[in-house]
Amino acid sequence: MAVPAATAGDDAAHECVGRLAASATHELQNALAVIRESAGLMQDLVSLCSEGLPHRDRLCTMLSLIQEQVARGGDLAWNLNRLAHAWEEDGEGPRDLGAVLEEFVALARRGCAMRGVELSQGEGPAVRVNAPGLALRASLLRAVRCCLGEGLPGGPADDMAGEAVRSSRPATGGALVLRAALQDGVPGVEMDFTPPGTRAASGATELSTTSADTARCMQACGAEVRQAEAAHLRFFLPCPNCTA
């Protein structure tokens, strides 16, 4: 496919993926709701039974496990549904950046965990932005992948897409905190990054080679390095085409 598709084609593609995913995640939520209701009814039935009910404790444990996984799946389906609507966000007026980060963290958490990095959202000021929904998320993902060392020449092969984890890099203990921020009136995301495996070398005060690579990658993404000390990096990623 040598020739890049026209923008009109890309718009149609974004709309197609968005519509199909929105409809399917809605149906997924319906399926999970039926499971939640059924498991809830069974919990009522089992708790009404006397303690003489055979396997009562095991049944209770398994019903709790089902409800836990329904909640986990429902959270994912909900956030996938929000992502599915991102293509149509552009003309919708200002949105809460924190809500976008919440969705993003829920969807990107697993890919980060596979690289030993715990992704979370930190508290920040309420920032409302007019932003193109897809460009905002793409910019965020690119910056997060910098921190994971993904997508760089010579870096580890990407596996955010759920492929097998390469066993060559079992580092853990990393953390990445995203929070909405305003810097000199510019809306954006503050990113606090502690690379995995840094605890063992916590005595170091110099920036490691890897951290320097990460900082360069982040700068190429349009982020500013605001702090770089030993095992901790802080970036500010301006929200692309945003107005506060």
Place this chain on the structure above:
Amino acid sequence: MAVPAATAGDDAAHECVGRLAASATHELQNALAVIRESAGLMQDLVSLCSEGLPHRDRLCTMLSLIQEQVARGGDLAWNLNRLAHAWEEDGEGPRDLGAVLEEFVALARRGCAMRGVELSQGEGPAVRVNAPGLALRASLLRAVRCCLGEGLPGGPADDMAGEAVRSSRPATGGALVLRAALQDGVPGVEMDFTPPGTRAASGATELSTTSADTARCMQACGAEVRQAEAAHLRFFLPCPNCTA
């Protein structure tokens, strides 16, 4: 957002949505697998118990219902995961068009049902295509929406995205069958469409105004009208930029 995004930005957006959705649907499949296992274990426990177990039949019924919904959700998550990988299909070599249709039908079925049209896949020859994955799906969705009367000036508002159904058009009984086809060596999709509500007027032999509108819309999408008789329309939609 006046200026259309550059193609590079669109590529990044496709990649972002693809990666996040692939990872999240993978995790959703894991959550559903735990629910399936737990419900299966409970089914074993309940079936091992004597018939004297209180509420035995109700427990069995609810466990079957849970397994049914897990299967429904698993099917959706599986096909969403395939859709999430569509952005990276272009360079991957020939794929089975029938498999793409299977995924598309699973994801678009609900939106069609909300318009009284049962979407299904018909048997067709094995057709392998080199096609840009997103353009192919976007072309399919556009054609399906023509049949649903969506997205046209003056047509009903779109609700493939899972919004509330307008009560103004409660017609049912429609059917749309998609099958892979080769026409004079050109790969594409044959679409058999019976509009909803046509059974009541099955005596008519002339093409209704609505059907004529649908045919015009399909032609604007690049589809050929191959048959148009009373309540039945057959189209051939060439696969965009495909080689067989």
